Amino acid sequence: MRMSKIESLPNSQLEPKINFKPPSGFDIEFLPAEKRLEQHLLDIMRRVFEQYGFTPIETPAVERLEVLQAKGNQGDNIIYSINPIVNEEDEPKDGQDSDRRGLKFDQTVPLAAYIARHLNDLSFPFARYQMDMVFRGERAKKGRYRQFRQCDIDVVGRGKLSLLYDAQIPAIIAQIFDAIFSNISDDFGAAKYLIRINNRKVLTGFFKAIAIAPDRIRTCIKVVDMLDKIGEAKVKLELQKHGISEVQSQEIISFTKITGSTEAVLAQLTQKSLELSDPSEFITGITELKEVIAGVIALGVSEDKFCIDLAIARGLEYYTGTVYETTLIGYESLGSICSGGRYEELVGIFVGEKMPGVGISIGLTRLLRQLMDAKILKPLSPSPAQVMVLNLQSELIDIYLQVSQTLRQAGINVLTGFESRPIAKQFQQADRLGIPLCVIIGEAELKSKTCNLKNLQTGTQTAIALDDLVAEISLAIKNL
Amino acid sequence: MRMSKIESLPNSQLEPKINFKPPSGFDIEFLPAEKRLEQHLLDIMRRVFEQYGFTPIETPAVERLEVLQAKGNQGDNIIYSINPIVNEEDEPKDGQDSDRRGLKFDQTVPLAAYIARHLNDLSFPFARYQMDMVFRGERAKKGRYRQFRQCDIDVVGRGKLSLLYDAQIPAIIAQIFDAIFSNISDDFGAAKYLIRINNRKVLTGFFKAIAIAPDRIRTCIKVVDMLDKIGEAKVKLELQKHGISEVQSQEIISFTKITGSTEAVLAQLTQKSLELSDPSEFITGITELKEVIAGVIALGVSEDKFCIDLAIARGLEYYTGTVYETTLIGYESLGSICSGGRYEELVGIFVGEKMPGVGISIGLTRLLRQLMDAKILKPLSPSPAQVMVLNLQSELIDIYLQVSQTLRQAGINVLTGFESRPIAKQFQQADRLGIPLCVIIGEAELKSKTCNLKNLQTGTQTAIALDDLVAEISLAIKNL
Numbered sequence: 026m027r028m029s030k031i032e033s034l035p036n037s038q039l040e041p042k043i044n045f046k047p048p049s050g051f052d053i054e055f056l057p058a059e060k061r062l063e064q065h066l067l068d069i070m071r072r073v074f075e076q077y078g079f080t081p082i083e084t085p086a087v088e089r090l091e092v093l094q095a096k097g098n099q100g101d102n103i104i105y106s107i108n109p110i111v112n113e114e115d116e117p118k119d120g121q122d123s124d125r126r127g128l129k130f131d132q133t134v135p136l137a138a139y140i141a142r143h144l145n146d147l148s149f150p151f152a153r154y155q156m157d158m159v160f161r162g163e164r165a166k167k168g169r170y171r172q173f174r175q176c177d178i179d180v181v182g183r184g185k186l187s188l189l190y191d192a193q194i195p196a197i198i199a200q201i202f203d204a205i206f207s208n209i210s211d212d213f214g215a216a217k218y219l220i221r222i223n224n225r226k227v228l229t230g231f232f233k234a235i236a237i238a239p240d241r242i243r244t245c246i247k248v249v250d251m252l253d254k255i256g257e258a259k260v261k262l263e264l265q266k267h268g269i270s271e272v273q274s275q276e277i278i279s280f281t282k283i284t285g286s287t288e289a290v291l292a293q294l295t296q297k298s299l300e301l302s303d304p305s306e307f308i309t310g311i312t313e314l315k316e317v318i319a320g321v322i323a324l325g326v327s328e329d330k331f332c333i334d335l336a337i338a339r340g341l342e343y344y345t346g347t348v349y350e351t352t353l354i355g356y357e358s359l360g361s362i363c364s365g366g367r368y369e370e371l372v373g374i375f376v377g378e379k380m381p382g383v384g385i386s387i388g389l390t391r392l393l394r395q396l397m398d399a400k401i402l403k404p405l406s407p408s409p410a411q412v413m414v415l416n417l418q419s420e421l422i423d424i425y426l427q428v429s430q431t432l433r434q435a436g437i438n439v440l441t442g443f444e445s446r447p448i449a450k451q452f453q454q455a456d457r458l459g460i461p462l463c464v465i466i467g468e469a470e471l472k473s474k475t476c477n478l479k480n481l482q483t484g485t486q487t488a489i490a491l492d493d494l495v496a497e498i499s500l501a502i503k504n505l
Numbered sequence: 506m507r508m509s510k511i512e513s514l515p516n517s518q519l520e521p522k523i524n525f526k527p528p529s530g531f532d533i534e535f536l537p538a539e540k541r542l543e544q545h546l547l548d549i550m551r552r553v554f555e556q557y558g559f560t561p562i563e564t565p566a567v568e569r570l571e572v573l574q575a576k577g578n579q580g581d582n583i584i585y586s587i588n589p590i591v592n593e594e595d596e597p598k599d600g601q602d603s604d605r606r607g608l609k610f611d612q613t614v615p616l617a618a619y620i621a622r623h624l625n626d627l628s629f630p631f632a633r634y635q636m637d638m639v640f641r642g643e644r645a646k647k648g649r650y651r652q653f654r655q656c657d658i659d660v661v662g663r664g665k666l667s668l669l670y671d672a673q674i675p676a677i678i679a680q681i682f683d684a685i686f687s688n689i690s691d692d693f694g695a696a697k698y699l700i701r702i703n704n705r706k707v708l709t710g711f712f713k714a715i716a717i718a719p720d721r722i723r724t725c726i727k728v729v730d731m732l733d734k735i736g737e738a739k740v741k742l743e744l745q746k747h748g749i750s751e752v753q754s755q756e757i758i759s760f761t762k763i764t765g766s767t768e769a770v771l772a773q774l775t776q777k778s779l780e781l782s783d784p785s786e787f788i789t790g791i792t793e794l795k796e797v798i799a800g801v802i803a804l805g806v807s808e809d810k811f812c813i814d815l816a817i818a819r820g821l822e823y824y825t826g827t828v829y830e831t832t833l834i835g836y837e838s839l840g841s842i843c844s845g846g847r848y849e850e851l852v853g854i855f856v857g858e859k860m861p862g863v864g865i866s867i868g869l870t871r872l873l874r875q876l877m878d879a880k881i882l883k884p885l886s887p888s889p890a891q892v893m894v895l896n897l898q899s900e901l902i903d904i905y906l907q908v909s910q911t912l913r914q915a916g917i918n919v920l921t922g923f924e925s926r927p928i929a930k931q932f933q934q935a936d937r938l939g940i941p942l943c944v945i946i947g948e949a950e951l952k953s954k955t956c957n958l959k960n961l962q963t964g965t966q967t968a969i970a971l972d973d974l975v976a977e978i979s980l981a982i983k984n985l
Binding site: 043044045046047048049051052053054055056057060061063064075076077078079080081082083084085086087088089090091092095101102103104105106107108109110111124126127128137138139141142143146147148150152153158160162171172187189190192193196200320323324325374375407408409410413422423426427429430433436437438439440441443444454457458460 | 523524525526527528529531532533534535536537540541543544555556557558559560561562563564565566567568569570571572575581582583584585586587588589590591604606607608617618619621622623626627628630632633638640642651652667669670672673676680800803804805854855887888889890893902903906907909910913916917918919920921923924934937938940
């Protein structure tokens with residue numbers, strides 16, 4: 026019901042003076058139907074994470090700057106600091122560096138801080154999931170947000186951590202994406218995604234074995250990581266720009282192109298190790314990769330869902346072993362939709378202990394927007410209600426309230442019509458909200474102790490006894 | 506496994522140089538077992554909200570300052586602004602006021618902005634729930650956090666909104682707290698909470714009718730709101746300090762003390778209206794209150810769970826009709842655990858339309874900490890895993906992985922033991938994590954195609970056929 030008085034004002038007077046748009050880069054909010062889809066994805070992830078024994082944690086959005094910067098200066102140009110806009114005297118005034126605060130830009134440093142804060146209350150290996158918002162003051166551009174939900178799992182050990190945790194990760198990724206894509210029509214293809222696995226030591230060991238200088242190894246990793254984006258020719262050029270010889274860069278390119286079944290790739294790697302002069306780190310990498318792949322297979326992940334991809338390097342410096350990327354087949358331009366790896370020196374920083382870990386991350390806000398834009402996933406209905414109890418006569422409102430409560434007690438989501446509007450308008454409301462079933466009770470129905478159940482999806486309307494209401498509606502919901 | 510090398514360092518060298526504690530007021534993070542309890546409460550709220558047709562939304566943590574300040578300057582001394590710590594040139598440089606940003610301090614202004622941003626995509630009345638983090642730069646003290654989760658529902662209409670939405674709110678509150686407290690032993694009492702309902706127009710109408718000057722009405726509301734905290738005598742004094750006469754303040758105190766069944770209170774109010782000279786607003790308030798109470802009763806909320814409490818005023822200026830508070834019986838010092846009310850001029854501010862609404866809010870972070878501190882609720886187990894598959898012999902790892910996957914496919918949460926540790930250590934791990942069941946498979950069991958299922962709660966161990974594993978464990982979980 027609009028106010029006709031306001032409606033009739035000239036437009037210029039209606040114009041709101043306040044710019045109520047979200048700030049640049051913070052245009053992340055979803056419509057109800059989209060938010061319900063996000064919630065559905067969060068539910069899937071949570072269910073799978075918990076099936077593997079991961080426990081939820083949540084860390085504050087705000088940490089001390091020195092904590093956020095503990096991993097080196099990598100976050101410096103993306104960290105937002107927070108300050109009260111007035112009344113600064115209400116805040117601790119000592120102005121010590123220790124009291125400067127910023128918004129977290131990832132979940133890894135906060136995990137390290139969480140472990141340090143609760144070291145004696147946690148059980149190790151510590152397997153946690155975390156699906157909080159993170160904040161990055163990056164240049165805003167389409168598809169890059171300054172706030173987004175990042176869904177992470179990590180297992181962290183004290184001193185050492187079995188490689189089987191690395192093997193578990195692809196099983197978790199597969200289970201999540203199988204569940205997310207399970208409703209998609211078959212023409213999308215059976216294997217919709219591909220988990221690409223590699224091991225940093227395989228790469229660095231190979232680089233060392235072909236006599237790449239130790240101080241160039243990191244650069245090589247970073248350049249190889251760009252293969253997907255810039256292609257073979259440019260990678261070769263880039264390598265040579267960094268002092269890698271023509272022969273070496275050709276060897277690197279050829280190496281990343283070794284493909285085939287995991288068995289075949291592992292066999293070729295072993296063969297290659299025999300040809301190299303100092304393959305010790307390379308062999309360590311192969312051994313690790315073999316153990317991880319064996320575990321993935323033992324966990325029942327079918328071979329069309331994962332592969333060894335020697336071109337997977339991951340740009341981040343801290344990975345030391347297994348690395349993962351996940352590509353959506355046919356939508357490779359989206360980039361990796363789930364990535365991660367094994368690290369050694371990341372989460373023990375505050376404790377002062379060696380705490381190796383392995384984990385993955387899904388940038389959910391961006392991924393969900395991409396999947397909806399590409400029509401791979403479509404929003405749910407705007408309302409969670411499964412039934413709308415229509416309001417035919419205001420005098421019967423107590424009946425409508427009681428019927429609604431009876432249905433709710435059976436676990437059914439019910440919207441009760443409180444506005445006395447024409448029935449057509451009420452159907453329209455149910456339809457707009459995506460509510461599939463309407464319960465219609467007027468004087469006549471009440472006298473005969475029945476009601477009419479209208480299915481808006483099929484258009485059918487059936488009379489049912491009020492006593493059978495819960496059973497009939499439960500059945501109708503099942504058959505939707 | 507600690508690194509003995511680091512362990513043996515003198516303590517001074519181990520001492521982490523970085524202060525990894527959360528900043529003051531941001532010490533909000535829960536241990537895994539506590540976080541799982543929070544998740545349990547969030548699940549309950551979500552289920553109830555959705556049963557009443559509320560749809561989830563989430564707005565960004567960051568809004569333009571002019572949006573956050575649109576409701577007047579009430580937020581000014583609690584708003585945090587955000588700014589990049591370096592590279593400010595990466596941010597929009599125009600420096601216009603419109604680009605200044607802050608963290609949201611409640612969910613109401615963001616709801617108003619959300620509605621304005623998506624007006625044509627929403628269906629009205631718009632019923633939404635929102636359980637996001639909010640940020641308040643208040644003086645930090647025990648139990649007051651600078652970041653906390655606020656769980657809100659609101660229904661917003663265009664132009665008008667049925668009072669039945671007000672009636673639905675106590676039903677929702679009751680259903681939530683019934684579910685939250687359902688596991689508590691009976692000695693806590695049957696009615697564990699009390700929803701106290703009032704109507705602002707009953708108060709303001711009464712104040713007007715006893716000739717309190719219009720410019721004092723707001724003050725009277727604020728002072729009456731302090732009754733619970735400072736008591737009758739001080740309220741009287743405070744009223745008189747604001748120019749309310751001795752007689753008037755006595756009348757106000759007496760008025761707030763009208764108690765009894767809802768029927769009795771409504772009868773007394775009607776009687777009182779007959780005695781007053783200009784009771785028009787008072788009568789409007791009584792009529793609204795009557796309709797709301799009738800709805801609450803029709804919705805099946807039993808009378809031991811709610812009452813009319815004429816001392817409930819709510820401090821916030823924007824309430825115009827129904828107001829609610831909820832008290833935990835025996836723990837009144839916790840204050841109201843769920844409050845809200847009806848407002849007229851709150852969420853239409855950006856749209857420039859009249860958009861009446863009614864809603865409630867639960868400050869979950871604080872409430873949960875209080876309920877745990879008071880031992881009213883206790884944390885869940887630290888791990889969501891229901892079963893741990895022990896690692897007796899590393900060579901059998903493929904079996905352990907397969908058994909784990911079989912159980913997961915049946916929807917069971919499983920932790921697989923990856924570390925080869927003595928079995929006692931593994932039981933200890935399961936126990937620390939609160940995992941009730943352990944599956945034990947060694948060479949002998951494997952040969953006889955059986956396994957041992959140990960129930961850590963009862964200490965019993967039973968041999969079961971591997972083929973019956975899923976059925977037996979599902980049964981054991983059911984009987985926990």
